[in-house]
Amino acid sequence: MIPSADTILQLIVQALLLGSIYVLMAVGLNVIYGVVKAINWAHGAFVMLGAYAAYWLYELYGISPYASAVFSAIALAAIGAFTHELLMKPFFGMRYFRAITLVVTYGLAILLINITRYMWTDVLRGVNLGVPPATIGAISISRPFLYGGLVAIALSILFYLMLKRTQIGRAARAVSESRKHAMLVGINPNVMSRFMVISGAAMAGVTGSLISTIFAVTPEMGSVLGIKAITIVILGGLGSYAGALIGGLMIGFAEASGTYFLGARYQPLLYFLTLLIVLSIKPTGIAGEE
Amino acid sequence: MSYKKGVVKTTYIAIIIAIIVIAAIGGMAYMYMKPAPPAKESIKVGISLSLSGGFAAPGQRQLWGLTMWVEEVNERGGIYVAEYGKKLKVSLIYYDDRSDSATATRLYERLITEDKVDILLGPYGSGITLATAPIAEKYKVVMLSQMAAADTIPAKGYDYVFTLLAVASRFGLSRVELLDSLSPKPKTFALLTSNELYPLTVARATKTLWEKAGYTSVFYEEYPKGVTDFSAILLRAKAADPEVFYAVCYPADAFVIMRQMKDIKFAPKLIFLDDGPNDPKFVEVFGKEAEGVFTQMSWHWELPFPGVKEFVEKFKARYNELPRHWSAYPYAAGQFIEKAIEKAGSLDSAKLRAAFLELKDVPTIVGPVTFGDWTNPMGEKLKQINLGAINFGLQIQKGEMRVAIPRKYSSVDIIYPWPGWAS
Amino acid sequence: MALGEVHLRIENVTKRFGGLVALKDVSFALNKGELLGLIGPNGSGKTTLINVITGIYRPDGGRVLLNGGEITGLKPYKICRMGIGRTYQIPRLFSAMTALDNVVVGAIFGKGRKADLGEMRRKAAELLDFVDFPKLRREELAGKLTLMESKKLELARALATDPEILLADEPLGGLNPVEIDEAVELIRKIRDSGKTVLIIEHVMRAIMKLAERIVVLSHGAKIAEGEPREIANDEKVIEAYLGERIYAPSQ
Ligand SMILES: Nc1ncnc2c1ncn2[C@@H]1O[C@H](COP(=O)(O)OP(=O)(O)OP(=O)(O)O)[C@@H](O)[C@H]1O
Ligand SMILES: [Mg+2]
Numbered sequence A: 001m002i003p004s005a006d007t008i009l010q011l012i013v014q015a016l017l018l019g020s021i022y023v024l025m026a027v028g029l030n031v032i033y034g035v036v037k038a039i040n041w042a043h044g045a046f047v048m049l050g051a052y053a054a055y056w057l058y059e060l061y062g063i064s065p066y067a068s069a070v071f072s073a074i075a076l077a078a079i080g081a082f083t084h085e086l087l088m089k090p091f092f093g094m095r096y097f098r099a100i101t102l103v104v105t106y107g108l109a110i111l112l113i114n115i116t117r118y119m120w121t122d123v124l125r126g127v128n129l130g131v132p133p134a135t136i137g138a139i140s141i142s143r144p145f146l147y148g149g150l151v152a153i154a155l156s157i158l159f160y161l162m163l164k165r166t167q168i169g170r171a172a173r174a175v176s177e178s179r180k181h182a183m184l185v186g187i188n189p190n191v192m193s194r195f196m197v198i199s200g201a202a203m204a205g206v207t208g209s210l211i212s213t214i215f216a217v218t219p220e221m222g223s224v225l226g227i228k229a230i231t232i233v234i235l236g237g238l239g240s241y242a243g244a245l246i247g248g249l250m251i252g253f254a255e256a257s258g259t260y261f262l263g264a265r266y267q268p269l270l271y272f273l274t275l276l277i278v279l280s281i282k283p284t285g286i287a288g289e290e
Numbered sequence B: 001m002s003y004k005k006g007v008v009k010t011t012y013i014a015i016i017i018a019i020i021v022i023a024a025i026g027g028m029a030y031m032y033m034k035p036a037p038p039a040k041e042s043i044k045v046g047i048s049l050s051l052s053g054g055f056a057a058p059g060q061r062q063l064w065g066l067t068m069w070v071e072e073v074n075e076r077g078g079i080y081v082a083e084y085g086k087k088l089k090v091s092l093i094y095y096d097d098r099s100d101s102a103t104a105t106r107l108y109e110r111l112i113t114e115d116k117v118d119i120l121l122g123p124y125g126s127g128i129t130l131a132t133a134p135i136a137e138k139y140k141v142v143m144l145s146q147m148a149a150a151d152t153i154p155a156k157g158y159d160y161v162f163t164l165l166a167v168a169s170r171f172g173l174s175r176v177e178l179l180d181s182l183s184p185k186p187k188t189f190a191l192l193t194s195n196e197l198y199p200l201t202v203a204r205a206t207k208t209l210w211e212k213a214g215y216t217s218v219f220y221e222e223y224p225k226g227v228t229d230f231s232a233i234l235l236r237a238k239a240a241d242p243e244v245f246y247a248v249c250y251p252a253d254a255f256v257i258m259r260q261m262k263d264i265k266f267a268p269k270l271i272f273l274d275d276g277p278n279d280p281k282f283v284e285v286f287g288k289e290a291e292g293v294f295t296q297m298s299w300h301w302e303l304p305f306p307g308v309k310e311f312v313e314k315f316k317a318r319y320n321e322l323p324r325h326w327s328a329y330p331y332a333a334g335q336f337i338e339k340a341i342e343k344a345g346s347l348d349s350a351k352l353r354a355a356f357l358e359l360k361d362v363p364t365i366v367g368p369v370t371f372g373d374w375t376n377p378m379g380e381k382l383k384q385i386n387l388g389a390i391n392f393g394l395q396i397q398k399g400e401m402r403v404a405i406p407r408k409y410s411s412v413d414i415i416y417p418w419p420g421w422a423s
Numbered sequence C: 001m002a003l004g005e006v007h008l009r010i011e012n013v014t015k016r017f018g019g020l021v022a023l024k025d026v027s028f029a030l031n032k033g034e035l036l037g038l039i040g041p042n043g044s045g046k047t048t049l050i051n052v053i054t055g056i057y058r059p060d061g062g063r064v065l066l067n068g069g070e071i072t073g074l075k076p077y078k079i080c081r082m083g084i085g086r087t088y089q090i091p092r093l094f095s096a097m098t099a100l101d102n103v104v105v106g107a108i109f110g111k112g113r114k115a116d117l118g119e120m121r122r123k124a125a126e127l128l129d130f131v132d133f134p135k136l137r138r139e140e141l142a143g144k145l146t147l148m149e150s151k152k153l154e155l156a157r158a159l160a161t162d163p164e165i166l167l168a169d170e171p172l173g174g175l176n177p178v179e180i181d182e183a184v185e186l187i188r189k190i191r192d193s194g195k196t197v198l199i200i201e202h203v204m205r206a207i208m209k210l211a212e213r214i215v216v217l218s219h220g221a222k223i224a225e226g227e228p229r230e231i232a233n234d235e236k237v238i239e240a241y242l243g244e245r246i247y248a249p250s251q
Helices: A005-036 A043-061 A065-091 A097-120 A143-165 A167-177 A179-184 A189-212 A221-236 A241-261 A264-281 B002-033 B056-075 B101-113 B126-139 B168-180 B197-212 B231-239 B251-263 B280-290 B308-319 B325-344 B349-358 C046-053 C076-081 C099-109 C117-130 C147-160 C177-192 C204-210 C228-232 C235-240
Strands: A134-136 A139-141 B042-049 B079-081 B086-096 B119-121 B143-145 B161-163 B188-194 B216-223 B244-248 B270-273 B294-297 B371-375 B381-386 B392-397 B400-405 C006-017 C020-031 C035-039 C061-066 C084-087 C165-169 C196-200 C213-218 C221-226
Touching (some): A005 A043, A005 A139, A005 A221, A005 A241, A005 B231, A043 A065, A043 A097, A065 A097, A065 A189, A097 A221, A167 A189, A179 C076, A221 A241, A241 B231, A264 B216, B042 B056, B042 B101, B056 B086, B056 B308, B056 B325, B101 B119, B101 B126, B119 B325, B126 B143, B143 B325, B168 B392, B188 B197, B244 B251, B251 B270, B251 B280, B280 B392, C020 C046, C020 C213, C020 C221, C046 C165, C046 C196, C099 C147, C147 C165, C147 C177, C213 C228, C213 C235
Parallel strands (some): B042 B086, B042 B119, B143 B161, B161 B381, B270 B294, C035 C196, C035 C213, C084 C165
Antiparallel strands (some): B392 B400, C006 C061, C213 C221
């Protein structure tokens, strides 16, 4: 079946929006990886908590997820601070730090997902803003998706500029290159890594708020999105900003077009193949450093 | 120091040996002293329930349904067993398996060998049932499963296991009736299903039956776990332009599917979402747009079977909520067991099993029950399933879930075609 | 503080790596405004000593005093903010950042830190000029610079933290004779700007000309301390260098 030009255009827009959400999620994860040099496996669980926060605030007080994103960000920032102080910092400088962090944050993810499941069960939840889709020519796009994608891209760019232009951004980059050398120019690397883990977690919170208006809110999304985020950053290059951007959009496109042309059942395979091909050509990821 | 350590170690070992010896002697003495079993005083019905863990919510409701039956039957003085020449009361022996198959397996073993139950009821869910059914088979004790819909269990061909709930492959029967009862009859359908075992069985059976009935599949897709975004899938379904759209999905997926169908303005004449719209939350969230959407349930509180009204009233008064199939099926299992024991006139497993198979159209609150063998649309032979079991097609009308299929149990007209998205 | 007062004091510092004693009871003082040379054969413990002073390593024994106050075992960023800057034997720059940003980072968080980013950038640019870093290469990524450029950049970055004391680990290493002369000039200029400088070198021609006083390490122990001329003729020093020819100034 050959799709019409309109369908293709619709598909491209959908892929872009999906990709944008993935970009924000991956940027958050990479921000943490950048300074800590370890993968935060609980990132997906953080996104899930952000989504639940948005859901409950909408459900109980009618607060729009776009407004409550600030709250999600703050709540997750607190969890990020806790994660940094208790689950990362004690292991800094240890020989198997990366592996330890991976395992510890994996444990955290399972814990958070199960607590959520216990407290709020697997029951169907989600924010239905009930806004009609936006129609542009022949294509029809979900408004929450459109807003979510735009906010995600804007936030990603904003954070990128923050890293490039501000003092804290420079210090963070210095720490991400070398904790030791950063210390020798007067930077306290713990302050920087705390700041970045908090930022990354807050971004996860915002991602969750946006997603709550687009997808369903379930405890499961914690693990599903977590794995997606990790796939994206490995694909794009660990710790690389450009990598999160390219990887996020690439997975967005692979997912949308693969699902459309090959079928949904090949989605896991498609992820795996994309990763395999990219990594066999460039083991450090698309934009990763050698 | 090492000398001291050695002494401590020796003492330690000596104590342990002493404990083991005492325990062994005590155990033996207990066994010899145990009196001969007394004359039969009650009918022991055993079950392992998921009262904690992941299935705690439905597991608790399963116990509620059972409790209601046990109380009622004992108020009537119990069940008459010809072998003993009198009515025997029912005693329910149950344990919590914490939603865990391995625990449940041990519990069934215990129910049989230690509690010496006369008959078993199945646990919650296909997973635990699949794990525990072999125990019943091994000891040749009848197990009446009420909460497992997987075809794989009756497909094993056990002699002592009976399946009361409608198995997944039978869902297709009411789906066929649904399309057949529409006018004008649709010609094409699109089917989207989760690729996990249970939804897949439902979907494949339905597809086979629909095609056999002359409906054309224009889109068929199995989606794996972990799909969060359905827009590309739906875009393709829309391009196939089906009249009927049926998704065998989980509630969270139904939620996204519904929302994204609207986003891309995919408006077939009929929408059927297996799970999701049967949660009151769905109507709350989608409001008017949920109107006319179809879904399913294994049982419904407004069904016209004898005893349903009384059961619902009593249940509501006692537990403050509407009963669902989690409670209705265990209650119905009790109703059936009552008839089977009376018919067998004995608590002997072989005789009970024979009675299970001889009884026809036993009236229960889930409809008339008859056990027999059936070949499912995929050609698998299923043993001892309830041939009367129905999976009900429901339609949301004025914000309520109403029984639509089978038509003979329905009191409403079907809304068709679906009115479409509010603009 | 007056010139000639003790600025940094190393007191009985010992540092072990497993069985290896990298520093053995080392004591000496660095006076305010002085340009002190620290020399010794390969593996004699010079870099280790700098690492102990800057807080990278905690010594197994002894103390480090800055202006009379103990700084032993403080975190490196604290020591940096107290006014000790350093450069590496092989320049260690933030290679994914531009040359200018490398200096800005030092300016922001070092001893002279200020909130105003614009001012920091101006200061960084001035320092780059001070070390004679080519203007056209300011926006180049640090990872792409030549060795000489990297050394200059690292000096500028260290200076950006406003150190009172600069510890320079083999700033002349790997440079050609023309570059060495330029670097020697630069170090003099830094000292003349009022900083106390400790310079490590194990090739001695330049240090003999540059340093006012020299401390010699061998196998982790201080074996001599004095003016370049004294050092050049010291028996123990000659022995430590295994007959290497030692150049004294004006020879
Ligand atoms: N982190 C470390 N772990 C183990 N041994 C070390 C460590 N750092 C230095 N050493 C050892 O300590 C000794 C002194 O090393 P150091 O680098 O201080 O010497 P150096 O005087 O700077 O030599 P060079 O002139 O080659 O730079 C060497 O034997 C070295 O191998
Ligand atoms: Mg050295």
